Amino acid sequence: LHSIYLCPIDPLQHADEFSGVTLGGAAGSSLDSAVLKLGLLYAQGVIRGGNARCRAMLLVYCQLIEEYDPPASVIGDLRPHLDSNLLKPAFQYWTEHCRPHSVSMGNAFTFLKSAVASLERNISLGELKEVLQETIEAYIRERMEFADKAIAGHVSCKIVNGDVLLVYGHSEVILKVLLQQKELNKQFRVICVDSRPLLEGRKTLLALREACIPCTYILLNCISYVMKDVTKVLLGASALMTDGSLLGRVGTACVALTAQRKSVLVCCETYKISNRVQLESITGNELGDPNLVYEGKQESLRMLNLLYDLTPSNYISGIVTEMGIVPPTSVAVLLREMNPNEII
Amino acid sequence: QRGERFADISLAARDRIARVGADFVQDGHVILVHGWSRVVASLLTLASQTKHISVICLEGRPDAAGIKAAKFYDNNGIPTKVVLDSAMGFIMESVDMVLVGAEGVVENGGIVNKLGTYGLAICAKEHGVPFYVAAESYKFARLYPLHQQDLPPMGGLPRIDFVDTACWQATGRKGNDTDGGIPGRVELSTRVEINNPACDFTPAKFITLLFTDLGVLTTSAVSDELIRLYQ
Numbered sequence: 001l002h003s004i005y006l007c008p009i010d011p012l013q014h015a016d017e018f019s020g021v022t023l024g025g026a027a028g029s030s031l032d033s034a035v036l037k038l039g040l041l042y043a044q045g046v047i048r049g050g051n052a053r054c055r056a057m058l059l060v061y062c063q064l065i066e067e068y069d070p071p072a073s074v075i076g077d078l079r080p081h082l083d084s085n086l087l088k089p090a091f092q093y094w095t096e097h098c099r100p101h102s103v104s105m106g107n108a109f110t111f112l113k114s115a116v117a118s119l120e121r122n123i124s125l126g127e128l129k130e131v132l133q134e135t136i137e138a139y140i141r142e143r144m145e146f147a148d149k150a151i152a153g154h155v156s157c158k159i160v161n162g163d164v165l166l167v168y169g170h171s172e173v174i175l176k177v178l179l180q181q182k183e184l185n186k187q188f189r190v191i192c193v194d195s196r197p198l199l200e201g202r203k204t205l206l207a208l209r210e211a212c213i214p215c216t217y218i219l220l221n222c223i224s225y226v227m228k229d230v231t232k233v234l235l236g237a238s239a240l241m242t243d244g245s246l247l248g249r250v251g252t253a254c255v256a257l258t259a260q261r262k263s264v265l266v267c268c269e270t271y272k273i274s275n276r277v278q279l280e281s282i283t284g285n286e287l288g289d290p291n292l293v294y295e296g297k298q299e300s301l302r303m304l305n306l307l308y309d310l311t312p313s314n315y316i317s318g319i320v321t322e323m324g325i326v327p328p329t330s331v332a333v334l335l336r337e338m339n340p341n342e343i344i
Numbered sequence: 345q346r347g348e349r350f351a352d353i354s355l356a357a358r359d360r361i362a363r364v365g366a367d368f369v370q371d372g373h374v375i376l377v378h379g380w381s382r383v384v385a386s387l388l389t390l391a392s393q394t395k396h397i398s399v400i401c402l403e404g405r406p407d408a409a410g411i412k413a414a415k416f417y418d419n420n421g422i423p424t425k426v427v428l429d430s431a432m433g434f435i436m437e438s439v440d441m442v443l444v445g446a447e448g449v450v451e452n453g454g455i456v457n458k459l460g461t462y463g464l465a466i467c468a469k470e471h472g473v474p475f476y477v478a479a480e481s482y483k484f485a486r487l488y489p490l491h492q493q494d495l496p497p498m499g500g501l502p503r504i505d506f507v508d509t510a511c512w513q514a515t516g517r518k519g520n521d522t523d524g525g526i527p528g529r530v531e532l533s534t535r536v537e538i539n540n541p542a543c544d545f546t547p548a549k550f551i552t553l554l555f556t557d558l559g560v561l562t563t564s565a566v567s568d569e570l571i572r573l574y575q
Contacts, residue, residue, distance in 0.1 A: 263490040325488040327452040329564030333571050
């Protein structure tokens, strides 16, 4: 098992990784308590999902920038100090000591760094705080909230009365789409597919039941049984690769494969588009707590709990972004259009 | 005035398409066409000026547009054959390429065209026959159909009348009638539903290339152009 995986993380390492995270320690001694607190929430899996993690990170940065108080020795250009003493240490701490960052977090951090770099050289402290906070809030508003609304609008014309929609796990934007359809009084029912060990689909199920949407709840192994009744599949995304393949919660690829002859729509905001291409699921994947797979020690048996998988673009009918519905082959075009300033 | 300008643009587009597409037609090729398209016609007449080609037209019921196309190609000196729509599978092994026009080109690179194009495309793919579409760029539409029923409503077409070649078992009459009825007309009770859509949707995966006035495009390039046009 050990030799076939190209995982950059040594599978044996996970044994130590999940012995629990303690606040602070040597790495965290110089960091703000808000950073440590968020790190703990990441490590314990309290905050999950691309949007949630990114939003939490940006709000903590907002707070840190508000409280930013450079020492008197820093004069003139505040930007390098801000970068090396506020932005970088926090991000490094979260990524290395708590949980590897998601693509959404990475893109948002890159955006934040370029926002800092594009500030005036001799900007005053007060103005720096104001501009940066406004930029961060605009990013959250435009690229997450407005994007989700736009996505819901675009998907709306594709969902008709009598539809049987299949959703997998938990996705913020998919939930928003479904709740909006219910508000428009469309007649449809939802099949929620869930999988161990995280069982995130229960969050979706509860929210849908509260809105009185007829639901069916199944685990992933039952999917081929229900697939013949399904009319459309709606999937959320952790990230989109430039070749149009989808990086999502492990199990998404299975759903897309089983739904080959049905319409598979992926709802994803453009800020989650990565400029990488991944060829298969194992490289760069993240390991979860092996004890969740199976408790108990066995001599030569290693538990592997992968968190993400890659769905090839030919299984996806269309990708719904705030720019409209595009074919998977056009993801690279979107990346180019949405980030004209960035040199890829 | 704008109408005239549009007509001029349309003609210029057609010429450009004919020039880029004619290179794909090789000497001795048998080309299968469906429906009547002026773009396709100008492409094939241009190709026939320098190469020996022959054309097979599908009849194109219920409006028999293929007959109109056959008359045109014949008048322009191209050897033409006409087959029934149902012969598309039968004839496919003798065909070197399929060329159709389009009423609309949609965002995912698929096309909306005369009924029968979808079946023809599937048949061509199965036989490894390249399926080309000739369409002007003003036909690109911001639609994203997921399946046949996902097309916008196109207005009802009249109930089909099956004329002259219908067998007597369908008409219920033998020989020539003198009761004033049109020979071959079929009378069906209104309980029998007749579905006669004008167009169908051909997904991008069945289309090899599109010949447009923007050049020769792959199906993925259509979305690229549309994003740029509507940005």
